[in-house]
Amino acid sequence: MCDTTYVVHLVNCGHQKPFQHFQHRTAAVRFAAQQTSRGEASRAEVFELVGISDAKEAVAALVNGKGNLVEIGCSHALQDTLDRDAVNQEWGQAQKGDWPAVFKFFGML
Numbered sequence: 001m002c003d004t005t006y007v008v009h010l011v012n013c014g015h016q017k018p019f020q021h022f023q024h025r026t027a028a029v030r031f032a033a034q035q036t037s038r039g040e041a042s043r044a045e046v047f048e049l050v051g052i053s054d055a056k057e058a059v060a061a062l063v064n065g066k067g068n069l070v071e072i073g074c075s076h077a078l079q080d081t082l083d084r085d086a087v088n089q090e091w092g093q094a095q096k097g098d099w100p101a102v103f104k105f106f107g108m109l
Helices: 025-037 055-063 084-096 099-105
Strands: 004-011 019-022 043-050 068-074
Touching (some): 004 055, 055 099, 068 084, 084 099
Antiparallel strands (some): 004 019
16 A cells, blocks of 8 residues: 555646546656646646545545645746745645635636
């Protein structure tokens, strides 16, 4: 059983599934970088989830405000405007709120 897994949230990804689950951080970061560099997503956020190895459980935990935001990547067009501290602060605020705050962070509301 994996003690730590990772979920990538793709922002503005069009038709793709916005959440992807990975067993290793390097694979999650590589996927996030590929998606943003190809223009498949404008931003990719990598979250770390401790104690959850199942993909569905990991995404469900994330959507319920669990997990630590560990990496943020974006397309080259947005590199200059991405404020990583602001995104981290937004996630922290969403975690302190209830489910609508988390859903809003993920663009689900």
